[in-house]
Amino acid sequence: MKEPCNECGKLVLPETKKKTGGLCVPCIRKIYPMWPNKNTPKESKPLSKKLPLDLHPRIKEIIDKELEKGNEIEGVGVWPRPKSNNVYLKYRFKLEHKASGIQYHEDHDPHYLIAEYFAHETGDTVLCSIK
Secondary structure (H helix, E strand, O other): OOEEOOOOOOEEOHHHHHHHOOOOHHHHHHHOOOOOOOOOOHHHOOOEOOOOOOOOHHHHHHHHHHHHOOOOEEEEEOOOOOOOOEEEEOOOOOOOOOOOOEEEEEEOOOOOOEEEEEEOOOOOEEEEEOO
8 A cells, every 4th residue: 555755645565665765756856866766777677786997096996995894885886976986885884084185975865774985086985874
């Protein structure tokens, strides 16, 4: 049985509400335009655990330090930034990283809690959940 979206009231499947934190896909896409769904092309979803060769060197350095501290690579894909390398870590960041040209950001939106280090030069990102 469908349930109302917490934002607009449109009826959505319970599975959708669970994935989006209570929102319908149009409402979640207002917040995250690249939100994946069953129609999202495979290349937009994490595909492998192998790091791309063209990964930004300072992002690679952050990942290497995280792996040394016991973090793990969950997957590599092009979401949320197409045409960029996005590496998803399994656990919260173990260290605080400072690097030139790299920005740290936490998104405390209740629907999609993430932390990320972002390379402005290439758009490459390393992300983790902060749930």
